[in-house]
Amino acid sequence: MNRTWTSLLTASLMSLTITANAATLLVGSYTDGHSQGIYRYAFDPKTGQIASPPLQVVDSVSPSWLVLSADHRQLFAVNETPDGKVSSFSIAADGQIKLLNQVSSRGDEPTHASLSRDQRYLFVANYAVAPDPGGSLVVIPVAKDGKLQDGIQQLRHAPSGVNPERQAGGHVHSLVLSPDGQHVYACDLGADKVFIYRYDGASPDQPLSAAVPASVDLPPGSGPRHLLFDAKGRHAYLTLEMSGEVVMFDVKDAVLQARQRLPLTDQQDAAAKASGGLHLSADGRFLYVSNRGTANEIVVFSVNKNDGQLTLLQRHSVQGDHPREFALDPSGNYLLVANQKSNQIVVMRRDLRSGMLGETVQTFAQDAPSDLKFVE
Numbered sequence: 001m002n003r004t005w006t007s008l009l010t011a012s013l014m015s016l017t018i019t020a021n022a023a024t025l026l027v028g029s030y031t032d033g034h035s036q037g038i039y040r041y042a043f044d045p046k047t048g049q050i051a052s053p054p055l056q057v058v059d060s061v062s063p064s065w066l067v068l069s070a071d072h073r074q075l076f077a078v079n080e081t082p083d084g085k086v087s088s089f090s091i092a093a094d095g096q097i098k099l100l101n102q103v104s105s106r107g108d109e110p111t112h113a114s115l116s117r118d119q120r121y122l123f124v125a126n127y128a129v130a131p132d133p134g135g136s137l138v139v140i141p142v143a144k145d146g147k148l149q150d151g152i153q154q155l156r157h158a159p160s161g162v163n164p165e166r167q168a169g170g171h172v173h174s175l176v177l178s179p180d181g182q183h184v185y186a187c188d189l190g191a192d193k194v195f196i197y198r199y200d201g202a203s204p205d206q207p208l209s210a211a212v213p214a215s216v217d218l219p220p221g222s223g224p225r226h227l228l229f230d231a232k233g234r235h236a237y238l239t240l241e242m243s244g245e246v247v248m249f250d251v252k253d254a255v256l257q258a259r260q261r262l263p264l265t266d267q268q269d270a271a272a273k274a275s276g277g278l279h280l281s282a283d284g285r286f287l288y289v290s291n292r293g294t295a296n297e298i299v300v301f302s303v304n305k306n307d308g309q310l311t312l313l314q315r316h317s318v319q320g321d322h323p324r325e326f327a328l329d330p331s332g333n334y335l336l337v338a339n340q341k342s343n344q345i346v347v348m349r350r351d352l353r354s355g356m357l358g359e360t361v362q363t364f365a366q367d368a369p370s371d372l373k374f375v376e
Contacts, residue, residue, distance in 0.1 A: 117181025131169025244273025
């Protein structure tokens, strides 16, 4: 057998092995360059390798944030464009993704979305770069066939104005539901607040109403970005993008009570402070937070099992530029980072016991990745 046939056979066998053991990885991206939209890949949890070529490429304009339904048979994507859109897709039993429909997000540059626990509404965060009219929270109904309907409720917040360049208008950056599904938390970078809304799925026109208290104040000019609850809903964690910090809260009766505020970098330069996403390990023992800017790190904290407080363990380079988002694979043995500006997904080994990040096992070329989701 000549070398060419040997190489082809080896590649084929490797592909079959990866396919047999594979998890499905969905990658959202920005399409200003060479990316075409949503990419579906096979990921091998034994080796930490993303297989190329993709299993499917779904044409979609800048699907920067992805949301899966509870049964993982439906996918939603925000299309982060000046005339924002939101798309709905079906996921077939064989993994094939098909567009169902697309509607307006009723705002500019939507960056995030969450699905209500009863799967009836999609809550969309319009960031809106321009201060007028600024960002907004929009409630979009989801029909029984999975298609999106026109938005029925839009909420805006007054900006803090502390930073005249970045906080002249409201900028809703993320919308997160409480674990019990009864409240929606809107992180507004422009307002320096997290706004709290009660959710009533039985209300046909106004599913959201202001809670009491209606918001939580954050330090002036800090820019809240992403919020995360632990599994029991007793504690929550929030990234402050502009100050480069993470805040730990106790949660009681839907109220957030700040207990810790920790820096993600020792550097004083503002360019090193750009907090991004955050995720807990499946066992809740470790919190991982991305810091972009000139730092470009994943910061690892241990989580106290009794009071939820954080202790710094590690700052680990992302081996690239601008970690827009990241994800832990289903096995927990790997952490994947979407480095938007260096056009790559970096796969790092993770120690289950210590929570520490180790060697890079793969640097995978991907144009402008922005979000990573595993389909189970």
